[in-house]
Amino acid sequence: MLTFFSGFSLGLSLILAIGSQNAFVLKQGIKNHYLFFVCLICSISDAILIALGVTGFGVIVKEIPSIEIIARYGGASFLFIYSLISFKSALSENHYLKPEGSSNKSLSKTVIICLAFTWLNPHVYLDTVILLGSISSQYQPYEFVFGLGAITASFIFFFILGYGAKVLAPIFSNPFAWKILEFIIGIVMLSIAILLIRGVQST
Numbered sequence: 001m002l003t004f005f006s007g008f009s010l011g012l013s014l015i016l017a018i019g020s021q022n023a024f025v026l027k028q029g030i031k032n033h034y035l036f037f038v039c040l041i042c043s044i045s046d047a048i049l050i051a052l053g054v055t056g057f058g059v060i061v062k063e064i065p066s067i068e069i070i071a072r073y074g075g076a077s078f079l080f081i082y083s084l085i086s087f088k089s090a091l092s093e094n095h096y097l098k099p100e101g102s103s104n105k106s107l108s109k110t111v112i113i114c115l116a117f118t119w120l121n122p123h124v125y126l127d128t129v130i131l132l133g134s135i136s137s138q139y140q141p142y143e144f145v146f147g148l149g150a151i152t153a154s155f156i157f158f159f160i161l162g163y164g165a166k167v168l169a170p171i172f173s174n175p176f177a178w179k180i181l182e183f184i185i186g187i188v189m190l191s192i193a194i195l196l197i198r199g200v201q202s203t
Contacts, residue, residue, distance in 0.1 A: 004146070009149075011151070019121070020189050023188050024113070024117045028162060028165075031169075032169065035163065043154050049128035050128045051151075054133055078116055087186040089179075
């Protein structure tokens with residue numbers, strides 16, 4: 001049990017920071033837009049990456065640095081474009097929280113965007129595949145129990161974040177509040193994109 005909770009606590013600490021993926025889940029939670037699928041995709045994606053790290057894929061990533069560089073540039077490009085969309089929405093559109101279930105994005109588009117936020121984010125690979133993967137080796141022969149703890153933390157966190165955000169829904173019936181949210185999300189995405197590019201240049 002100690003090994004499980006070690007994985008749980010470390011996994012939880014790595015995903016608590018407000019990043020691009022968490023900001024997207026928060027926004028979907030406020031809108032209550034395909035929320036279950038968004039939380040499930042993020043959780044399952046984390047589970048796959050953690051499993052890869054525990055089974056030794058992190059060693060391959062360390063041996064081939066170009067994988068990280070490609071991921072950084074791809075992730076930065078996606079986040080930069082998404083930040084521009086958020087800024088444009090904040091400055092030129094008057095959104096407000098619509099009745100449950102209404103949205104201009106289909107399920108397929110939402111899934112694609114959610115997958116992009118997860119799999120084009122190099123920080124996810126660094127945290128799950130490399131960091132958790134390397135630390136799990138210290139718990140042999142119970143590294144899979146350690147990984148299971150980290151996976152459990154991901155499922156609990158994303159569903160609490162998404163469904164907990166629904167309590168903020170009444171605030172975002174005001175178009176001005178939605179503008180502020182879009183602007184903040186734009187800043188988060190742009191900041192992370194800049195940090196990713198700087199990370200490439202410093203390597």
